Amino acid sequence: xxxxxxxxxxxxxxxxxxxxxxIFDAGMPEFDLMQLASGRAAEWVRRxxxxxxxxxxxxxxxxxxxxxxxxxxxxxxxxxxxxxxPEAPKTPSxxxxxxxxxxxxxxxxxxxxxxxxxxxxxGSGLTRKLSGEHSLLLRDLxxxxxxxxxxxxxxxxxxxxxxxxxxxxxxxxxxLALGAWKFAHCLLPARDKMxxxxxxxIGVSALEEAAVRVTKPKLAPPAFADHKYSRGxxxxxxxxxxxxxxxxxxxAMRAGAGYVKLAVHEAPNAGPELVVDTSHxxxxxxxxxxxxxxxxxxxxxxxxxxxxxxxxxxxxxxxVLDADALHLVEPHMLDPQMSVLATPHDGELDALCRKFAxxxxxxxxxxxxxxxxxxxxxxxxGPDTIIASPQGEVAIAPPAxxxxxxxxxxxxxxxxxxxxxxxxxxxxxxxxEAVWLHGEAARxxxxxxxxxxxxxxxxxxxxxxx
Ligand SMILES: NC(=O)C1=CN([C@@H]2O[C@H](COP(=O)(O)OP(=O)(O)OC[C@H]3O[C@@H](n4cnc5c(N)ncnc54)[C@H](O)[C@@H]3O)[C@@H](O)[C@H]2O)[C@@H](O)CC1
Ligand SMILES: Nc1ncnc2c1ncn2[C@@H]1O[C@H](COP(=O)(O)OP(=O)(O)O)[C@@H](O)[C@H]1O
Ligand SMILES: [K+]
Numbered sequence: 001x002x003x004x005x006x007x008x009x010x011x012x013x014x015x016x017x018x019x020x021x022x023i024f025d026a027g028m029p030e031f032d033l034m035q036l037a038s039g040r041a042a043e044w045v046r047r048x049x050x051x052x053x054x055x056x057x058x059x060x061x062x063x064x065x066x067x068x069x070x071x072x073x074x075x076x077x078x079x080x081x082x083x084x085x086p087e088a089p090k091t092p093s094x095x096x097x098x099x100x101x102x103x104x105x106x107x108x109x110x111x112x113x114x115x116x117x118x119x120x121x122x123g124s125g126l127t128r129k130l131s132g133e134h135s136l137l138l139r140d141l142x143x144x145x146x147x148x149x150x151x152x153x154x155x156x157x158x159x160x161x162x163x164x165x166x167x168x169x170x171x172x173x174x175x176l177a178l179g180a181w182k183f184a185h186c187l188l189p190a191r192d193k194m195x196x197x198x199x200x201x202i203g204v205s206a207l208e209e210a211a212v213r214v215t216k217p218k219l220a221p222p223a224f225a226d227h228k229y230s231r232g233x234x235x236x237x238x239x240x241x242x243x244x245x246x247x248x249x250x251x252a253m254r255a256g257a258g259y260v261k262l263a264v265h266e267a268p269n270a271g272p273e274l275v276v277d278t279s280h281x282x283x284x285x286x287x288x289x290x291x292x293x294x295x296x297x298x299x300x301x302x303x304x305x306x307x308x309x310x311x312x313x314x315x316x317x318x319x320v321l322d323a324d325a326l327h328l329v330e331p332h333m334l335d336p337q338m339s340v341l342a343t344p345h346d347g348e349l350d351a352l353c354r355k356f357a358x359x360x361x362x363x364x365x366x367x368x369x370x371x372x373x374x375x376x377x378x379x380x381x382g383p384d385t386i387i388a389s390p391q392g393e394v395a396i397a398p399p400a401x402x403x404x405x406x407x408x409x410x411x412x413x414x415x416x417x418x419x420x421x422x423x424x425x426x427x428x429x430x431x432x433e434a435v436w437l438h439g440e441a442a443r444x445x446x447x448x449x450x451x452x453x454x455x456x457x458x459x460x461x462x463x464x465x466x
Contacts, residue, residue, distance in 0.1 A: 005206035007199060008213045010396060011180040012160050013124045019179065019204045034062065034093045037202045038069030041176045044198060045070060045118055045149060046077050048174060052115035053080040057141055058094075058105075059121040059155070060087040065094030066151055066178070067120025068101045075103070084109045086137060109141045117145035119172070123152035124182060129165035130156045142170030150175040153184045154193050161362060162187030162384075169193060179204045181213060186396040187364065188384045211394035214387070216440075217433040219256065219465040229289055231258025232422030235315075236415065237281055237295040237308055238264025244298030244323070246270050247408050247451050248415030252294070254459035255419035255437060261290075281308045285315055292318040294418035296325030297411040313338070318421040318430075321376070322414035327351055331374065340376040341427035343414050349380050368394065377427035379417070381410060385435050389428040400439030401447075408451025413438045416458055437461045 011019065023033055045054065054074050058067035064085065075081045083105045089095045098105070106112065121138060122130070130138065138155055142148045148170055153159050156166040162184040175194035177185050179202040184190040222231055234257040238245030242264050252260045253273065261275045263284035270276050277284040285293065295312040299305045301324050309328050312319060318339040321329055326348040334340060344352055346363070352374070353359075353366050360369045367380040371388040380386045383405075385397035416437050420430035440461035441454050449457075 004215070005212065006180070006204060007201065008215050009180055009206055009210040010183055010186055010213060011204075011207065011210055012183065015207060015210060016124060016180060016182070016204075019207065022205070023203060031093045031096045033202065034065055034097060035069055037178050037200060038066040038097075039073055040200045040202070041066065041151060041178065042070040042073035044174075044176055044200065045116070046074055046079065048147070048149065049074070049079060049116045051079070052146070053082070054116045054118060055082045055084060055112050055114040055141060055145060056118045057109070057121050057138065058083055058085040058089075060090040060094065061122065061125045062091050062093055063120050063123030063125065063152055064089055065091060065097040066123070067118065068094070068097035070118060070120065070151070072097075072101050082106065082112055082114060084112060084137070084141065086134065109137050112141065113144050115146050117141050117148045118151060119148065119155050120151045121155035123155075123178070124159040126153075126155065126158065126165070135166045135169070139168060139170055142172075147173045149173065150194065152176065152178045153182055153190070157184050157190045157193065159184045161364075162190035164189050164193065171195065174198065176200050178202060183211070183364070186213060186384060191384065191399070209392070211396065214395050214397045214432045214436050217436055217465050219433070219462060221466055222258075226258070228258035231256065232291045232419070232424060233257065233259040233261065233287075233289050234418045234422035235261045235263055235285060235287070235290045235293045236418065237285070237293065237299070237312055238262055238267060238297075239299035239305055239308065239324070241298035241300065242267045243269060244408065244411045246274070247411040247455050248294055248297050248418070249274050250452065250455035251412040251415030251458045252419035254455070255416040255434070255462060256423035257291075257419040260419065281311050285311055290315060290317055292320065292418050292421035294320040294322065294414050296320075296322035297414055299324040299328075301327055309333070318427065320414055320418045320421065322410065323348070329355075331356055334375060336375050339421070339427050341379060341417055341421065341431055342374070342376045343379045343381060343410065343417060343431070345381045345410060349378075364394070368392070377431055379431040379435065381413065387428060387431045387435070393428055395428070395432050397435040397439065400435070401442040403445070403447050403449060404438070404442050404454075406451060409438070409442075409454055412441070412451055412455045412458070415455065437465070440464060
C-alpha cells in the first residue's frame with residue numbers, strides 16, 4: 001500500500017526517472033514495470049471506454065511503449081482497438097511492447113474515426129515542441145473521437161513547468177498520471193488541458209525532498225481542558241478600509257483560534273461576536289498572550305500604516321503579511337527569528353520580487369527564490385496557488401472553484417492562515433491548511449457567493465477535517 005505522501009508527491013522528470021531506476025535496481029525488469037503501469041492505466045481506459053472502440057496514438061519513447069501495452073490489454077478485453085504510430089519504437093521497452101501487440105499498426109491517422117482516443121505520443125520525456133506533423137495528427141485524432149484520454153501528460157506539454165509548447169493542442173477529458181504527479185498536473189496553463197486527473201500508482205516510494213499536492217488537513221477538535229487562550233489568540237490589525245480586516249476576522253474566528261481580536265480605530269460593520277480594540281495599535285498589540293498577528297488587509301499605504309506594520313513586526317510571535325503590508329515591507333524590516341507567512345497575489349509577488357532582487361522565470365521559481373531570500377514562507381495565490389518555504393519545501397494547492405475570483409477572498413484566506421498560526425501551526429503548514437479550508441469553503445458556498453459568505457463557511461470546511 002503506497003503511503004499518503006507517495007500519492008500526493010509531485011516529481012520532476014529527473015526525480016521520476018531516479019524513482020523508476022530504484023525500482024529497477026530492486027530487481028524489477030524495465031519491461032515488467034511498463035507492463036504493470038500500462039496494465040493499470042488500461043484498466044481505467046477499459047472502464048471509461050465502456051465497450052466503445054479505442055484508438056491509441058503511440059510515439060517512439062516509453063510513453064508510446066505504454067500505448068502498445070494498453071492497446072494489447074484492451075484488445076484482450078474484447079475491445080476494438082486501432083494503433084496509429086507515426087514513428088517506430090526506439091527504446092528497448094517500447095520495442096518489446098510493439099512485439100507484444102503483434103497486430104497491424106497504421107502510420108498515419110487519415111482514415112481513423114473512432115470513439116475513444118488515447119494519446120501516448122509523448123509523455124514526460126518531451127524535450128521540445130511537437131513538429132507540425134505530430135501536432136496536426138494529435139489534434140485531428142482528438143477531434144475525430146468522442147472523448148480523449150492523455151497518458152501521463154498530454155503530448156506537447158512540458159512536464160516540469162506546465163508550459164503548453166504548441167498552439168491549439170487538444171483539451172483532454174481524462175489524464176492518467178503514471179507513478180506520481182508531475183508539475184504539469186498541478187500548474188496552469190497545462191492543468192487546464194487535462195480534464196479529470198487520475199493517479200495510477202506503480203510502487204514509487206515517497207521522496208523526502210519532493211514537492212507535494214496540498215491534501216485535506218487532519219485537524220483536532222479543542223482538547224477537553226482547552227480555553228480560549230490555550231487555543232491561541234490571533235490579532236488582526238485593520239486600517240483605513242475596516243471591511244477587509246472584518247472579513248479576515250470573520251474567517252479567523254472559524255478556523256481554530258480561541259480568541260480573535262481586531263485592532264482597528266473603528267469597525268462599524270463588525271458583529272457583536274468580534275472583539276474590537278479601538279485603542280492605538282501599539283497598545284492593542286502590547287499583549288503577551290497574542291500568538292499570531294495579521295496585518296495588511298484594508299491597511300492602506302501611508303505613514304500611519306508603515307508605523308502599524310513596524311509595530312506588528314516587533315511582536316515576537318508569528319506574523320501574516322498580506323495586501324498593503326506586502327507593498328510596505330522592506331527587506332531590512334524582517335527579523336530572521338520571526339515566523340512570517342506572506343500571501344501575495346501575482347501583483348504583490350512582483351512587488352516583493354523587485355524588493356528582494358529576485359530574478360527567476362515563472363511563479364514557481366520566483367516563489368522558491370523569494371522564500372529562500374526573504375526567510376518568509378510564500379503563499380503565491382492564484383488559480384494554482386504555490387506555497388514555498390525558506391527551507392525549500394513546496395506545496396501546490398488542488399484546483400479551487402474559480403468563483404473565488406472576487407474581491408475580498410484573499411482577506412478570508414489571510415484570516416484563516418493567522419488563525420491556524422495562532423492555534424500552533426508553523427507558517428508552511430498553516431498556509432497549506434488555509435488554502436485547503438479556503439477552497440473547501442468555496443465549494444460549500446457553491447456558485448456566486450460573497451466574501452462574507454465565504455468567511456462564514458470556513459467553520460463547515462473545518463468540520464470536514466476533524
Ligand atoms: N520506464 C518505464 O518503464 C516507465 C515509463 N513510463 C512512461 O515513460 C514515459 C517517458 O518515456 P520516455 O522518457 O521514453 O519519453 P517519451 O515517451 O515522452 O518520449 C521521449 C523520446 O522522444 C524524443 N522527443 C522528445 N520530444 C520530442 C519531440 N517534440 N518530437 C520528437 N521526438 C521527441 C526524445 O528524444 C525521446 O527519444 C512516461 O511519460 C511514461 O508514459 C511509465 O510507464 C512508468 C514506467
Ligand atoms: N480563478 C480562480 N480559481 C481559484 N481560486 C482563485 C481564482 N482567482 C482567485 N482565486 C483565489 O482567491 C483569492 C483572491 O485573493 P486576492 O487577489 O488577494 O483578493 P482580495 O485582495 O480582493 O481579497 C486567492 O486566495 C486566490 O487563490
Ligand atoms: K501522452
